[in-house]
Amino acid sequence: MANFLPFDRDQPFLLPPDLKAWIPDDDLAHFVIAAVERVPLHSFAIPRRTGGKPQYNPRLMLALLIYCYANGLFSSRRIERATYRDIAVRFIAANQHPDHDTIATFRRTNAQAFEAAFLQVLLLARETGLLRLGTVSIDGTKIDANASKIRSVRYDRAVALRERLAADIAALTAQAEAADAEPDPQALPGELARRDVLKAKLDEACARLEAQAQAEADAARPAYEEKKAAHAARKGRRGPPPSPPDPTPPADRQSNLTDPDSALMRRSRTAEYRQAYNAQAVVCAEGSQLILATGLSASASDAPSLAPTILAMEPTLGLPAAVLADCGFGSREGVEQLQARGIDPLVAIGRTQPHRPYDFRPPPAVKPERQIKEPWRLDMKAKLETPDGQALYKRRKQTVEPVFGIIKSAMGFLRFHLRGLGPVAGEWTIVALAYNCRRLHRLCHA
Structure with a gap:
């Protein structure tokens, strides 16, 4: 007859007086905490407050982010849940539970730290x-x-959609004024508001692409002037003159409406x-x-x-x-x-990388050496x-x-x-930092 260990899920028990007793001595959490203590406080973006609820210690927040990233927890909501469910995360957070908004704000504003x-x-x-x-x-x-990627729009398509949206917005505005459908004169009809937001995003996308093309044209202007002067000084058959840089964006250049960077x-x-x-x-x-x-x-x-x-x-x-x-x-x-x-x-x-002698794929086509x-x-x-x-x-x-x-x-x-080049660069630093902590911890305990 099988012999099983008895269990009772209703059995009350006390947590150890020191939560570290439940965490192995060689756990990554101890290394992360020791590393974060070396970071000076002036590196953190700490908002000034004159009253209200005290803030979470920035070193605690940084250690929480590093440990969670090192263990595959990236969402701020999942990190918040882990402060309740994961013993090591709860130890790092000192039995405190920052909400996901606080975690997300800290991650977005502390690239220097x-x-x-x-x-x-x-x-x-x-x-x-x-x-x-x-x-x-x-x-x-x-x-x-x-x-x-389906939120990326080409420049020529964005220009065409802007014109169409402008016509639709004008028609909807005239229809709303004629029917007097909205009791609140300050509120816009739902269809009109959605089109207005989309048109604003397209306006921003076109402005970004036009500014980028203008910057490229300005950078190419000195080289064009040199070619133009050389062409004018050339004697005999000179051929067609060089073309000036075009400040208009190419029709197929794209910009993403969600994350333009x-x-x-x-x-x-x-x-x-x-x-x-x-x-x-x-x-x-x-x-x-x-x-x-x-x-x-x-x-x-x-x-x-x-x-x-x-x-x-x-x-x-x-x-x-x-x-x-x-x-x-x-x-x-x-x-x-x-x-x-x-x-x-x-x-x-x-x-x-040479072609493997027993590769299951057919050998590549022979190309002339570059x-x-x-x-x-x-x-x-x-x-x-x-x-x-x-x-x-x-x-x-x-x-x-x-x-x-x-x-x-x-x-x-x-x-x-x-989203955005700056915040994303900060998140990539967190990922590299979490990897280094994992790697250095393993090297120290090898």
Whole structure:
């Protein structure tokens, strides 16, 4: 006969006097609390109050966010529920229960505190000898924005819809005035209000696209003037004159009505387009696999982020000796900027992954080898073909790629929860901070 342990769900019991007795000594919660205590209070955006209910301690809120992000809890409502249901979260929150509005506001307004905590964790890793700044790897990954791609509108379509909405609003306004349907003269009919809101969003989208096109035209104006002067000074057959930069947006340029800062991009040529951001990470390639710096852009191309992301490390951790990057980061300007600061960049030239000999897929079509003529590309290719260059570049895929795999698969972070380039960049810092806490905690207890 089976023997079962008796149980009684109605049996009253007392919690331990110290909640830490229910949490293992090597739990991540203790490490997060110790790391957050190093963050100075002046780094937080603390609203000034002269009275009313006391505020939650910002260090408590920061530790709560870091621990929840490290364990796959990203929604402010889920974090609020976890302060009741999860023992470790309840311990970090000191048996307090911030509501989801408070959590969301803190996450949206404390990007400076997240950066300060990110730096303190890295300094802690350096003090313990786990972080050595030598060779780093940089890469980017596409993470979905908090917006749908079906809310993206083309410039030509937005202009046409604005005209149609203006006509519909005028007709509805005349109809409402004639019928006197609204008892409150200050209230608009429901149909009219909805169309008015949509037209306002389209007006903002058109204004953004026009301002972007004007800025691009202004930036291209000096080059156009040089070409125009060279064309005028040329003797004999000069050909057609150069075309001036057009300040009108292209008809197919799009803007998202929900999150205008995000953009349509895809991971590869075979992947679908998604409304996303391009999240950058600089990872230590000396063994720790800690994220040393982060970056965020709304451009699908990685090349413009190479030099700014690496050089931003100088005031905090210092500059690395070498940088490993894939071919997406290849740009003459970025490579020259790094070399001017004494950094040795190793950027792949073309495809570096050979076709597997027993691949189940058919072999790719044979393409003519790309002719490389730029001097910096020729120098980079020669450097990568040396034994030392090949041995060093092999570290790239085994350092930065697993980091994105852990963030997306183990932590489950697949989509941003904030909108706008600034708030989303702050959330990406929280994600990197949570990953670093997980990684450093594991290294300390290995």
